[in-house]
Amino acid sequence: MHKPTFILKRFLSFLFLITLSPPATTTTTTTTAYSVQVPPPPVNLLLPSDAVALLTFRSKADLDNKLLYTLNERFDYCQWLGVECVQGRVVRFVLEGCGLRGVFEPNSLTRLDQLRVLSLQNNSLAGPIPDLAGLANLKNLFLNHNSFSGTFPLSVLSLHRLRTLDLSHNNLTGSIPTELTVLDRLNYLRLDWNRFNGTIPPLNQSALEIFNVSSNNLTGPIPVTSTLSQFGISSFAWNPNLCGEIINKNCRSTSPFFESSTGVASPPSPLLQNAQSQGVVLSPKKHKRFGVILGFVIGVLILVPAVLTFFVLSKKRREQGSSKSTMLSSEAVNINGTDATIAPQVVNNELEVEEKKTPGAQLREKSGNLVFCAGEAQIYTLEQLMRASAELLGRGTIGTTYKAVMDNRLIVSVKRLDAGKTAITSGEMFEGHMEAVGVLRHPNLVPIRAYFQAKEERLIIYDYQPNGSLFNLIHGSRSTRAKPLHWTSCLKIAEDVAQGLAYIHQASRLVHGNLKSSNVLLGGDFEACLTDYCLAALADSSTTDDPDSAGYKAPEIHKSGHRATSKSDVYAFGILLLELLTCKPPSQHPFLVPTDMPEWVRAMREDDVGEDNRLGMLVEVAGICSLTSPExxxxxxxxxxxxQEIKESVMIDDEARNSCTGYS
Incomplete structure (x- = not known):
């Protein structure tokens, strides 16, 4: 090595050390012979400001020394891992999955005023996101999949050239600022998997193409703008308190049980009508006094008949003695040779209990009352259920499902079977089937808590699942163009559904028989749970399915009309998996042999880049499951x-990717 070059490099290294040392009024260099005091020159004369910014960032964000940044020449930093320069200025800084651990130091990368792309995703950076206002030319910002905390960084609102913003999968809190509307160039926005609360701002940027605020704690109605309306339910999912037209969730309060769709309010009481017709306007004090008087009168009117009834019944009991034929709660009451049974009827849009008399009918002890399954505690009664307010959730193959809110605020789902669509008419057969199904318990099954039957009326009571169905998650609202779910969501849902089906097949001789996306619900922890399982045996096989339901049925079921089997469940799972991957209902699936499926799925997921291998593995599973021959x-x-093997291979790949080996 030439001596001048060696001296120059030593001098540059000396200057570099000066830039990293704490500021002082003077710098002292000591040798064995003498000491010299040298005033520190300005930083911008020693190292380029971009190099200082990168080194400052590394000093606090790379606590495990993953980044081997060394500076021998003035512009060596342009060759560092993740750095790209144009004419000596940093325009891209991308460190994805490099195992960074530490904090995003303020006044570090924010000095890169020519930066266009900043991506630090898939690391372990923590603390607040610093002020980014200095990145005036930034177009793409990826800080997702870290552990950033604090509130939404308001400084990004000053980045008027920003097109991509991804802060998903962090621990950010607070509200999403309404001022996001100023970012008129924004076309990619992901804020999902944080802990944001508040409402969604009325975003209406025409350029916005990707948007996701799911898995937060957002509340209230979603603004109906032309921009937000183009996104499906998956963009807003897992915010239990969001509502509005875009996600098909009514923001209005619930109505009385089994209210008709007309939504007409019940008329006022005759007493109130009389007061209104006479033009009486009650002042607050008079209204209060009137209410007390009215309450007293009503109390008397209720109490007197109750007392009289009590004495009459007491007299009857004394006459009948200890006869067991007087059990009103669990058995039919025999009065003059007739059986009086309790049966629910829809009267005035409410589910009420009506007394029917049928000559000579002999009922089982359990008829006319709720039967709780698998030792479930009887925490409510039929009367409480009948008084509940309700909301129509949907109409299915054999009945209608309602959300019922009882007086004690307990919420359940009630499926009311349609007598014209069920094949089992015997009460004993229905009870035996429900006892077999009611004992099934698994994290990926919506548990059946109780059932009810009386004459032709049959109810099945489930736990209420707060986050809707997989159908709504996949396809969104009618006014939106749904987009396929992210790869990781598809894998998680597929595993949950497979877990539930495998349990049914292994724990009993039963089958689901009606697997479809509308019969997969999302639980409180957003796990996929099967519902309507094992009820296909109750259905009349002559009933006509809608095109989408028919698309899940295996060929052997279509041809012979035979009952569902475990292998037909596997076929339906394969169709559901294709629906999950492509966002297309079964009626829109082309007839494809397994070898042609991967190309079609990739065409439907045109936004996914670099996921071919992962998609190919799941498509292969879907192809095997949907083979024509059940054998x-x-x-x-x-x-x-x-x-599960696909999931394990993905985890191994991700671990290898996080090592940052060979990144350029």
Missing amino acids: QRPAMGQVLKMI
């Missing part, structure tokens, strides 16, 4: 194992 389809336990 060639695997058992559901084998399907579950395939999906």
Whole structure:
């Protein structure tokens, strides 16, 4: 090495050390012979400001020394990992999955005023996001999949050239600022998987193409703007208190149980009508006094008949003695040779209990009352259920489902079976089937808590699932163009559904028989849970399915009209998996052999880049499950194992990716 070059490099290294030392009025250099005091020159004369910014960032964000940044020449920093320069200025800084641990130091990267792309995703950076106002030319910002905390960084609102903003999968809190509307160039916005609360701002940027605020704690109606209306339910999912037209969730309060769709309010009481017709306007004090008087009168009117009834019944009991034929709560009451039974009827849009008399009918002890399954505690009664307010959730193959809110605020789902669509008419057969199904318990099954039957009326009571169905998650509202779910969501949902089906097949001789996206609900922790399982045996096989429901049925079921089997469940799972991956209902699936499926799925997921291998593995599972011959389809336990192996391989790939080996 030439001596002048060696001296120059030593001098540059000396200057570099000066820039990293604490500021002082003077700097002292000591040798064995003498000491010299040298005043520190300005930083911008020693190192480029971009190099100082990068080194300052590394000093606090790379606590494990993953980044081997060394500076021998003035512009060496342009060759560092993740750095891209144009004419000596940093325009891209991308460190994805490099195992960074520390904080995003203020006044570090924010000095890169020519930066266009900043991506620090898939690391372990914590603390607040600093003031980014200095990045005036920034177009793309990816800080997702870290552990950033604090509130939404308001400084990004000053970045008027910003097109991409991804802060998802962090621990940010607070509200999403309404001022996001000023970012008129924004076309990609993800804020999902944080802890934001408040409402969604009325975003109306025409350029916005990707938007996701799911998995937060946002509340209230979603603004109906032309921009937000183009996104599906998945963009707003897992915010239990969001409502509005875009996600098909009514923001109005619930109505009385089994209210008709007309929504007409009940008329005022005759007493109030009389007061209104005479033009009486009650002052607050008079209104209060009137209410007290009215309450007293009503109390008397209720109390007197109750007392009289009590004495009459007491007299009857004394006459009848200890006869067991007087059990009103659990058995039919025999009066003059007739059986009086309790049966629910829809009267005036409310589910009421009516007394029917049928000559000579002999009922079982459990008829006319709620029967709780699998030792469930009887925490409510039929009367409480009948008084509940309700909301129509949907109409299915064999009945209608309601959300019922009882007086004690307990919420359940009630499926009311349609007598014209059920094949089992015997009360004993229905009870036996429900006892077999009611004992099934699994995290991916919506548990059946109780059932009720009396004459032709049958109810099945489930736990209420707060986050809607997989159908709504996949397809969104009618006014939106739904987009396929992210790869990780598809894998998680597929595993949950496979877990539930495998349990049904292994724990009993039963089958689901009616698997479809509308029968997969999202639980409180957003797990996929199967509902309407094992009820296909109750259905009349002559009933006509809608095109989408028919698309899940295996060929052998279509041809012969035979009952569902475990292998037909596997077929339906394969169709559901394709629906999950492509966002297309079964009626829009082309007839494809397994070898042609990957190309079609990729065409439907045109936004996914670099996921071909992962998609190919799931598409292969879907193809095997939906083979025409039932003998060639695997058992559901084998399907579950395939999906779990895919999950394990993905985790291994992600760990390898996080090592940052060979990144350029």
